[in-house]
Amino acid sequence: MTKAPGKVNTYRPSVGHTIWQNRTLILMCLPAIAFFFVFAYMPMPGAYIAFTNFQYNKGIFASPFVGLKNFQFLFISGQLGLLLKNTVLYNIAFIVLGNVVQLAFAILLNEVTHKAYKKSAQSIMFLPYFISDVLVSLLVYNLLNYDFGFISHLVRSLGGEMPKVYQNANAWPFIIVAVNLWKSTGYGTVVYFAAITGMDSSMMEAAQIDGANAWQRIRYITLPTLKPTVIILFLFAIGGILKGNFGLFYNLVGNNSMLFKTTDIIETYVYRSMMNSFNFSQSSAVGLFQSVVGFFIVLGANAFVKHLDPDYALF
Amino acid sequence: MTNKIDMRPMHTTHIKKDASQITINTITYILVTLFCLLCILPFWMIIASSFSTEEAIRRSGFTLWPTAFSTYSYELLFRSPDQMIGAYIVTICLAAVGTLVGLFLISMTGYALQRKDFPYRNGIMFYIYFTSLFSAGLVPFYLLIVQTLNLRDSYLAILLPLLMSPWLIVLMKNFVKAIPHEITESGKIDGAGDFRIFYQLILPNLKPALATIGLFLALSYWNEWYYSSLFLTSKVDYRPLQYHLYNVINKVASLKNSVAGSNVVITDLPGETLKMATAVVATGPIILLYPFVQKYFVAGLTVGAVKG
Secondary structure (H helix, E strand, O other): OOOOOOOOOOOOOOHHHHHHHOHHHHHHHHHHHHHHHHHHHOOHHHHHHHHEOOOOOOOOOOOOEOOOHHHHHHHHOOHHHHHHHHHHHHHHHHHHHHHHHHHHHHHHHHHOOOHHHHHHHHHHHHHHHHOOHHHHHHHHHHHHOOOOOHHHHHHHHOOOOOOOHHHOHHHHHHHHHHHHHHHHHHHHHHHHHHHHHOOOHHHHHHHHHOOOOHHHHHHHHHHHHHHHHHHHHHHHHHHOOOOOOHHHHHHHHOOOHHHHHHHOOHHHHHHHHHHOOOOHHHHHHHHHHHHHHHHHHHHHHHHHHHHHOHHHOOO | OHHHHHOOOOOOOHHHHHHHHHHHHHHHHHHHHHHHHHHHHHHHHHHHHHOEOHHHHHHHOOOOOOOOEOOHHHHHHHHOOHHHHHHHHHHHHHHHHHHHHHHHHHHHHHHHHHOOOOOOHHHHHHHHHHHHHOOOOHHHHHHHHHHHOOOOOOOHHHHOOOOOOHHHHHHHHHHHHOOOHHHHHHHHHOOOOHHHHHHHHHHHHHHHHHHHHHHHHHHHHHOOOHHHHHHOOOOOOOOOHHHHHHHHHHOHHHHHHHOOOOOOOHHHOOHHHHHHHHHHHHHHHHHHHHHHHHHHHHHHHHHHOOOO
16 A cells, blocks of 8 residues: 555555456456457467568468568559559448438438338348348349349340440449448448437427428438438548458459459458468558558547547547 | 327418428338338349249249249259258357357456446457457468467367457447446445356346347358358368358359269259259248347347447
């Protein structure tokens, strides 16, 4: 027990004592601490591999050090630029279109008074979120396959000429954005819908009594009330702008190199160059670049959120 | 809401309001119903195609109704059901063990981290949360599993990484926060230790949280194909369901293997319908369960999504 100068009766227990007092709570957290130590912190020194010419049998730290060569190659070859462009552009499309559609659906659904319809619509819209990307790829194949696809046959029966989608890189940005919209709309609608239902309804009732019509109520009450939620979700989405949805892209495109120009994102490149071409060093260089730059973008986004509303900041 | 207004017959803007409301409702019903159809029809098409003959698909493509009805693809699948049964057993075991262990660890951690009298809660929370902000990337993680832990071809390489995530711990923390602190206090007064308070007083009150987070865990195990594709080589006899489906869809060899021993000439293999039938059998249970469990997902999103 020590007494701080100038203060009376300040009891400061020793660290050991505090630990002992909280031993049960610490023990309860220990499995999680160990889990994140092994699966998240232990690999971190391994990021060193990005600066080596990795040789599998030697392991990470005995492989020859090559400095920034891997990064240099990726920059000069234009590979990194292409990956960044694709990843960021897809995310912008996902964020903007996704939020607009989700917001619109949530607001429209809120205007419906038929309770059973509201509920079942939400459940059905949520269904695509539930299934694996493996099945999603099969659904897309069902629709777009040149020989047997539903849409291919529809186009042909209407006298049109169906392009060979799986050989046409330019078609894929539209397909991927549409599929992502299909998968994420239900999820986002439920989130926004919850935010709307949590709104104070007295303002809405007052507006109704004052004779505001449905459009006016949406324009002047619902949208302004949702603005903070939208901005914050938007900022966090921006924070993850370098992170791609690997499962979606890899299952839809796979190893179809004809489509890479418009569909290759950071995650798919990292996966392929490791699993298919065993180029561990370059793969990890791209991954490390993504982690480091992504980290600072998240910090920036969070600082911005904190500036707007400290309650919503992550840390 | 409209009913409330309608009860005021004196109200002058009655008709105008109704008009805008009717427009908006019509738009909603059309758009939302169309989107709902878009959400269901692709699944329906897979089921319909799986009951079609291969010739019908070659002739008129995938349709919403089988032009020639056949159960041949299912007969083939069930003639040599080894792969499918194995995949089911592996997936169910992984999902059951992973969900139970994960739930226990997540709720225990979530409880400790929301206790305001626990001085290390912010430090530990940051330690956990940091991992979602910065990671070493896929390659070092892969080498950790394969070289350091030597878990290639082991189901542990799938079971362990999916056990918990920072997001699920935060979600659980938010759920536990809603339980009054007085329960912990009363437990303390009665002389119960922290673990006993958690196990006997908190856990029984956490049922909605356990249902929601349990479902998220179970779903991630059920839909697992990613870690399988990284860590399970062809030496493993039985793969998790979705990875099995992945192989049947993407690798001709796997498609053939899936009906190996059923005495079918490879050239006669009904490739397309077989893929569809595999998809139906691999995904069917989760779609059937969906109507009963989806409300817990909605609950989870509402608690965790905005402030997460």
